[in-house]
Amino acid sequence: MNRLLDQIDKNKLPQHLAIIMDGNGRWAKAKGLFRSMGHESGTKAVREITEACAEINIPYLTLYAFSTENWNRPKLEVELLMRLLVSSLKKEIKTLNKNNIKLNAIGNLEALPKKAHKELLDVIDKTKGNTRMTLTLALSYGAREEIIKTVKEISDKVKKGLISPQNIDEVIITSHLYTRDLPDVDLLIRTSGEQRISNFLLWQIAYAELYFTDILWPDYTKKDLFEAILNYQNRERRFGKTSEQIN
Template sequence: MDLKNEINNDNLPQHIAIIMDGNGRWAKKQGMLRAFGHENGTKSVQTTVESCAKIGIKNLTLYAFSTENWNRPKIEVDTLMKLLISSLKKELNTLMKNDIRLNTIGNIEKLPSSAQKQLLEVINKTKDNTRMTLTLALSYGSREELISAVKKITSKVKNNIISIDAIDEAIINEHLYTQNLPDVDLLIRTSGEHRISNFLLWQIAYAELYFTEVLWPDFTEQHLYEAIISYQKRERRFGKTSEQIK
């Protein structure tokens, strides 16, 4: 049965974020190196991106590489960077065909120059696409993002650009990497882990959290639909009572 038919198109999450976890464990189960898992994980990325665009999701953010991932063995980091470049080259036509705009958040300057060049090239070529925004979190850490925002705001207060009394949620949002994105409605994490791992801590304040045992390379279109259906069955109160919502 295609779960797509059970989705309520009038109640879609406007922003889905995914912690794509389990590539290494998936590879280990196959008796292969971790790189094999990362390579197969790209297939799930393509499936998820196209499926989100197909049903009308406006924003999809994927946790592709964290600030902490730089601490992994150099051979794995090098493999991930090469995979990023090759995936960007390969998927450009798919992004254009599906009218998807590529965006990125994180400390991109830490990426190898070749990866930065390829990333910016695809971002530029897709900048006029409007169907969906695909954001890759690269060299991203939420704490680093918040520190950066605090520094920018502090500097503006110091230089009398804004007053300290004017600082509110809107001001903070304007200084985050995600300033042009709405808050996350649905956060999905694969592989059975139940933690956020320094991902979009501010932006998921009222997100619905969905954890699945499925390892990322095994994550299919139907698994995505299961997460969305679970989201649609929940009552989002944002601090209010059920009676107030009704």
């Protein structure tokens, strides 16, 4: 572990790391357990990875916790996930404050059950003064829904004469997204072996480096994270330019 940590260049860390936490259900199935056990074990990985990011000073971490499409899962599983969200938030508030981590959330939060929504807003409020790192949970989140919402908001402002169509640019669009207060994603990690984006931060990952691993989320550790970061640091990010221009 220390060997990996020593290899990481603290000056080349991703400023915004996003993770698609996939594989909870398959982890449980492989062990002959209920899917609920996979989700519960996944919360331990959330804690370990969040603390690891804070440890090496990654300022922004965004976790894909519940998508707009996840509402279509079996009712009992959705209810379990919402109960787990509430209990996890209650348990982690002390840890968040201890580690000086601010909680943030993006998505159609009004769609959450009232109890989960209330608990979420309470933890956000109680950690709003923390400055070490911003942990963002994507809940009831879908990138297409986010973009549709953004188009509607901008269209309404154009209709009211607040924005000229000729002035619409990346800055204006970005300022209407759920992630308006976050920088673009530098590194996107997906666990479980699936290699797709699944409607996550489509605008924000335009130039993100993508990293896929076969490890199921409950088994994902600090060591795995550090390996992903080292892989990221060994890549050349050109943003459309040539290698000669970058060098």
